[in-house]
Amino acid sequence: MSNLDLALLANHPELLPVLREMFECGWPEYYGARGRGNAEEDLLEYSNHNTLPIGVVAMQDGSALGIAVLKAGLVAAWYSLSTGVVELAQH
Numbered sequence: 001m002s003n004l005d006l007a008l009l010a011n012h013p014e015l016l017p018v019l020r021e022m023f024e025c026g027w028p029e030y031y032g033a034r035g036r037g038n039a040e041e042d043l044l045e046y047s048n049h050n051t052l053p054i055g056v057v058a059m060q061d062g063s064a065l066g067i068a069v070l071k072a073g074l075v076a077a078w079y080s081l082s083t084g085v086v087e088l089a090q091h
Contacts, residue, residue, distance in 0.1 A: 002061045009055030010047040015064045019043055019057070022064070 046055030
């Protein structure tokens, strides 16, 4: 049986390369070669322990499955590698 864990992105910097690739593949028009976004910069911005924005990574057996980000003015953003689904909820 495999383990499913949630953890702060700040505690798992080794996952940044795979999450960067996830962002670039999931949103190529924004994070791709011609996009205006920078996935690595955004992920580093989410790598906080006690302040917003803060990223929470879902992992299975140590491999990243997706990330949720809590931001001021934005409740959650979730990208799932397995389904390719992005959900946004604003308050």
